[in-house]
Amino acid sequence: EAGRDGDGAVLLRSPSGATARVSLHGGQVVSWKNDRGDELLFTSSKQAIMKPPKAMRGGIPICFPQFGNCGTLERHGFARNRMWALDEEHPGLSRSDSGSRSLVDLILKPSEEDQKSWPHSFEFRLRISLTKDGDLSLVSRIRNVNGKPFSFSFAYHTYLSVSDISEVRIEGLETLDYLDNLSQRERHTEQGDAITFESEVDRVYVSSPNVIAVLDHEKKRTFVIRKDGLPDTVVWNPWEKKAKTMADFGDEEYKQTLCVDAAAAERPITLRPGEEWTGRLELSAVPSTNCSDH
Template structure:
């Protein structure tokens, strides 16, 4: 896709070790001198690995397809322009569940040293990878299902202090469109039964497991003791934390977004998913997914929406 401010390749800003980027075989890899790294598939612009201090922060199913044949089970898939099965009476009604963002081939737009922003302290400290998707790149089927002119730029910034993923949506057409977006992050934990998700106290949520009705989080922390599928709406706190054995494991900071989904399939649902392996893998993952999924975001011609997350690992 065309982009006037396409970033320049990384250039050395000093005599010490520099960040590196490698793009090959449908995958972009960035690495810092510290050894921290991130891997992003061009298919779906899906982050499939984020390592800090030599340890993996994301959970990816052993049966996940990484060849572009189907959306990845795990990592950080990009959900756009609808979350879940779309309403049949909506403009997205003909699209598959979660839309086309996670199963389209994105273009690699380039890399740049990131000297500004939440994770940067200088050119050697962080590196940003940009990926693009537009109407022209969609399959013919998807073009018919959702015929709006749009442009997406997905920026993945690896820093010493964490990982930032931001989605920029532009209406490039002549008519308004509505959309939802979600970053479907699967986080790796040692044992989900020893974890809690904090920062959701007093928040209203829709419980998709219980009755799809609204409830209010009555405790400051959420314990995972069975299947969980909740949409938390208009969260007041900026940060949701995964706490493991009483210690902070990972912080998820919403950036210009106020909704989050918490999901774990537990025993029976994991058994029923063909691409979920090992079947007891639910013990080692929990999804905390930032997004705009409570209703629809309206975007007029020429307007832009941007939202994402900043992840900080405490490994």
């Protein structure tokens, strides 16, 4: 079928020539390339050793119905470890004459097994698309089809590809409060001008702005991250010691990635019966101008 590769992943192409690959396993974006063919998302070279149902290390795993570790649910929820289906109700194929398409609609419903660990009914629709300029857009709509309310947390666990973590900084989170996952979620206030990296970081910046920027000095590239419906931003880099404990992550790969996640992490989202929630992420990668260099 046009638009699917040998592994069953869906291929998207924008009119500008940018591409994305979406795996039905996890509804996970596993590649996003600009019109010059440069890969913009990190995926681990060691991922081959981890087979489904475990999510691939890299790209954009979807964390739902929980972000993090709590109770009996698996870490970051089960959505990233399940097979999603193409959403026939909203075929959204928008194919051009050449057979390429720029968006795909996926759907996840809980299995009986899922409902044993999380006794709720939902329909999770995920639209992944490339804009005409090659920006990557993810829109999640989660509907409560249960007879009672439920609550969840959520993240687009986004592994950006960077040239060297020590040359990267984030702008837009300075002066915010964050919960530090490295010290029992203690609350701190960010002091610095912009966030830079020299050791392990695992933080939830709460009530963060809807637009932030990640500047890669060496690559002269800036990622602009736009979110909507998602109050928090998670920033994670495992650094050297933790990288060595992760079987699906190379010892040195922490230098080439930074996770910056649009998330609802601090406070859960509650949906009453019949209610729907929408959370959006839009990523663009633009060449940096010299004036943003130090």
